[in-house]
Amino acid sequence: MKTILVLNGPNLNMLGTRQPEIYGRETLADVEALAKAEAERHGLGAECRQSNREGELIDWIQAARGKHAAIVINPAAYSHTSVAILDALNSFDGPVIEVHISNIHRREAFRHHSYVSHRADAVIAGAGIQGYAFAVARAAHLLGKNA
Ligand code: DQA
Numbered sequence: 001m002k003t004i005l006v007l008n009g010p011n012l013n014m015l016g017t018r019q020p021e022i023y024g025r026e027t028l029a030d031v032e033a034l035a036k037a038e039a040e041r042h043g044l045g046a047e048c049r050q051s052n053r054e055g056e057l058i059d060w061i062q063a064a065r066g067k068h069a070a071i072v073i074n075p076a077a078y079s080h081t082s083v084a085i086l087d088a089l090n091s092f093d094g095p096v097i098e099v100h101i102s103n104i105h106r107r108e109a110f111r112h113h114s115y116v117s118h119r120a121d122a123v124i125a126g127a128g129i130q131g132y133a134f135a136v137a138r139a140a141h142l143l144g145k146n147a
Contacts, residue, residue, distance in 0.1 A: 002069040003045035004139050006035045006132065007060060009076035010052040015101075015129075022102050026129050035072065038133040042140035044069070054078055054085065061088040070095040070139035072132065079104075079114040086115040095142040097135040100125040 016027035032048040039046035103126025
């Protein structure tokens with residue numbers, strides 16, 4: 001079975017308690033359950049990981065080559081700072097879908113630019129955690145799994 005790697009960056013382990021007025025009350029476990037259920041609906045598997053460390057995220061992106069069919073990533077604050085994560089994603093061949101729980105374009109100017117968007121096949125922002133389900137569905141579509 002093909003699998004999607006679902007990556008979450010720094011501070012997303014705090015979902016549910018971190019600024020709930022912006023990110024909602026759902027937890028990272030809820031996000032991962034949602035992504036897995038959506039992947040299964042499309043006949044795909046999902047492997048979910050979260051890290052507060054840029055290098056660890058890069059290691060997982062590198063290891064995804066030849067292992068995972070697509071990557072769904074919420075790089076969190078690294079979206080706005082990390083050329084290194086962009087470079088790692090550029091070495092991955094399959095679909096890359098970027099997710100932001102909040103609408104980054106309605107927030108501070110420093111959140112309006114994402115390095116990862118230079119590589120992403122689609123960017124979903126402001127849909128809450130439902131954005132992860134949309135991202136998995138889009139990845140499945142790009143992989144030819146249209147169910
Ligand atoms: C975020 C938006 C980023 O600007 C922020 O640093 C995050 C989360 C989002 O999901 O809305 O940590 O990626």
